[in-house]
Amino acid sequence: MDTAVWLSDVEARADEKFARARYPRTLEILFDPGCALCRRCVQWMQHQPSYVPLTFTPCTGSQARARYGDIPWLGDELVVVSDAGEVWVGPAGFLTCLWALEEYREWSFRLSGPAFAPLAERFFLALSHRRRALAFLLEPECKDGTCSIGR
Numbered sequence: 001m002d003t004a005v006w007l008s009d010v011e012a013r014a015d016e017k018f019a020r021a022r023y024p025r026t027l028e029i030l031f032d033p034g035c036a037l038c039r040r041c042v043q044w045m046q047h048q049p050s051y052v053p054l055t056f057t058p059c060t061g062s063q064a065r066a067r068y069g070d071i072p073w074l075g076d077e078l079v080v081v082s083d084a085g086e087v088w089v090g091p092a093g094f095l096t097c098l099w100a101l102e103e104y105r106e107w108s109f110r111l112s113g114p115a116f117a118p119l120a121e122r123f124f125l126a127l128s129h130r131r132r133a134l135a136f137l138l139e140p141e142c143k144d145g146t147c148s149i150g151r
Helices: 004-017 038-044 061-069 091-100 105-112 119-131 132-136
Strands: 027-031 054-056 079-081 086-089
Touching: 004 119, 004 132, 027 038, 038 054, 038 132, 054 061, 054 132, 086 091, 091 105, 091 119, 105 119
Parallel strands: 027 054
Antiparallel strands: 027 079, 079 086
């Protein structure tokens, strides 16, 4: 094979790949249905205008386990999955959720930049690790680390 032909073919494919916009068309957010804070965040996000369709799936459900059971953080961390199979976990999932929302996309860019990324990561990890304790503020009927849906 002629090297010049091969190289131009590789360059053409690379140009085509980089010319296409690469962003998720849909996002599935896997959340802990036993956590009042998680449920409150889902309710809030459902009422926000978004750039891409959002689907919310309880991480403990059979559907989530069947489709995403091989994701090691499922049930322990916020997990966001795109239609292309990309996975964001924890702080990256938090920023991806902000990126999807029309009024918060700019914040996702700011918080993921070099100046604020460490702060955003610490904030999300602190929030995530204390979510059961914080749930008490939202839903006082939480007992022994489990919460029931308030009506």
